[in-house]
Amino acid sequence: MSIQIFNTLTRTKEQLETIEPGKVRMYVCGPTVYNKAHIGHAMSALVFDVIRRYLEYRGFDVQFAMNFTDVDDKIIRRANEMGIDPFDLAEGYIQDFQKNMAELNIKPASFNPRASKEIDQIIAIVQGLIDKGAAYPLEGDVYFRVRNDPNYGKLSGRNLDDMRAGVRKEADDRKEDPMDFALWKSAKPGEPAWESPWGPGRPGWHIECSAMNYHYFGDSIDIHGGGNDLIFPHHENEIAQSELFTGKPFARYWVHNGMLQLRGEKMSKSLGNIISIDEFLTQHSADSFRYLILNSAYRNPIIFNDDVLMQAEKALDRVRFAFNPAVESAKGASDSVKQTLSEQINATRNGFINAMDDDFNSAGALGNIFELIRVINYSRDEGATQLELQPAQDLLMELTNVLGLTLADGSEKKQMAEADPFVQLLVDLRLELRKQKNWGLADQIRNQLFEKGVVLEDTKDGTTWHWDRRA
RNA sequence: GGCGACGUGGCCAAGUGGAUAAGGCAAGGGUCUGCAAAACCCUCACCAUCGGUUCGAAUCCGAUCGUCGCCUCCA
Structure with missing residues (x-):
């Protein structure tokens, strides 16, 4: 019995073998805090919350880090529009985000590093990459030299020559290669900036994740997660930076969740079809969203609409009902009913673990849970006493807990x-x-x-x- | 244009080579109930299309059609 996990790097399911037995180092890319979090963020956070909870259930000590990108062009622009300090803006949205996570019953991370607090580490890594010839300063910026990295493209399955066709021609000609990306950006007047060997500036987006990982976990981690829209370029770049800097493999398993589909397309700001977590929670329960995530494969797109949410609420009603006590007039179930009940307890426990071990197949796990529910209700109708029902309800509680369902009444x-x-x-x-x-x-x-x-x-x-x- | 994913009953969705294709929602029939509701029991799928591999395919291969993602900031 072992846990299989789909690795984007190899496009196959692999057996989970952690660097240190019994311990999982896990990093998930968090939000850029320039706006309220939306339900796409919630999906990603829920997926990795379920994975984290399950790994803990299976006995792992999970060290879980999720960052906040609190220095970024968009934050600066938004703060300027509003006439406030960028760090105040970021701080407000960080508080919001953590409130949302709590409302969704997502366990707090072990660490919540912030880009702005990792500047020394970032500068050290950028300098290290320059020293190795992997990066070059250019008029106050520093760029990563993609042509220097023979492994560049290994995560996303692209090669530089294929990608060149898609690169815009008007791209920055100063760079050695159009695909070279910024590790450090020089600051314009009035922008937040830190002193560096290349002049005042701020970190590029990709380098912060490498720096935070290195700071908290060292050379290598077990699981790196995020939305599949981050595979390229963000995660590709993280790998390039980290592996050239440390000379060691960065993350053993790359895990990516699919995108939430709203009216048949990805939710995005340019399409204007954003639903914030706050908005969602005024209309629906946190459990209903979690159920949606659980009832499908995390790697696939998830269909989000009122229909499926209604179905989720009804399904949750069924789960809650199973916790109802035995009827007062219960005289005890027959031997065959008692046997069915005890067999189902074993079948569900095993089925649940088998499903979840198989790349966190939560939909399969739910199927097993509903079979237990059916037998609990059947046994109650057949006159089972509370004593007879209790072990099955205890298991139901245990497993729904692993999945993070609160089963609150709303x-x-x-x-x-x-x-x-x-x-x-x-x-x-x-x-x-x-x-x-x-x-x-x-x-x-x-x-x-x-x-x-x-x-x-x-x-x-x-x-x-x-x-x-x-x- | 390049890379990738997906297409399973009215809806959502597991299952990725082997005996009757999970589960939830909806629907129909029944039990229970004063009537309801809930619960329980029963019913409901030739797995996009075509071709191929195989003793055997939803599951592997090819083609076609369709949907989506990435290639630019994005969970």
Whole structure:
């Protein structure tokens, strides 16, 4: 039994063998904080949260780093437009982002390095690359010399000559090769800048990730993650910089999530089809988004629309229902039912692990969970006692926890809480009417509560009710 | 133009060579219920098309059609 993980570098599933047994060093590219985080960021964060949680479940000590790019052209431009300090702008969005992550039940990273705090490290690496002939200063900038790197293109499967066709002709002619990318950018007046051997400036985008990795993890890490839109050029460049600097392999496994599809296309600012995490959460639960991610393969694009979100909410209702206790009149299940239950517990535990071991096949894992749910509900109907149900529900709790589902009732319940005693009053009153077989009035109460978003369910042991916005 | 991914039932989506193609949502029938709701039981797929490899293919190969991503900042 071992974990298989798809490595973009080799385009195959490989057995996970970490540098240090039992320990995983994992780095995921975080956001550039110049705006509110959107649900595409959320997808990426959720994918790697699930991977991290599962690795921990399997006994690994996971050292998890996610950076913030807090020095960047876009941040500077936006701050100038707003007339505020770029670092204040960045700080605000970092706070926002971390609030969003908490709302989505994403575990905090072990480290959240920031580009602006790694300048010494960045300068040291840039200088090291210059010393090795891998980079060259040019009028206050420093560029990476792609032609010097025989391995350039190994992650994205491109070669420099193929790419040249796509390069814009009006590109900067000062560079030795159009594909050479900036490690250090000279500052214009009024821009944030740090002193460097090449004059005042700031780091390029790619170098910061190399520097932060080196700072926190040393020469090599186990897993490097990010969206598949980062494969080229960002991750390609990270590899080039880090490996030429250290002379060692940078990351063992490159893991990339697919893009969120909104109306059949990628969400992006130029298309104007952005949904922020804040906006999403005013309409839907965090669990529903997580379910969407879990119910598909992380490497594929995910379809996002109201339909699939509704389906997710309904599916989650089913999961929550399975935690309902045994009925009060339960007399104990038959031997065959008890056997079915105990067999399903084993089957689900094994099935879950087999699925997740296979490149984090969370959709397969969910399938196993729903089979357990079916058997739990069946056993309850067949008269299983709480004692008999408990082990199965414990496993259900354990596995949904690994996937990071909170199974909370949703925020509407909290908002409605103050109305709860009055609802209960009506429910109790209706129970009396039902005892008197006054069906007309009883139904009237049920229907009118339904219109107010309260769903009643009569059972042998009384009436239960819950808020349901969709009602 | 170059590189890559994908196309499984009404919808979402596992499965990537072998016996009946997971699971969820929706739908239809039934049990239960005063009636509902929920739950439970039952039903519902020749895996884009065509050709090839194989004893055997959704799964491998080729072609065609379609969708998407990257090649510029992007999770």
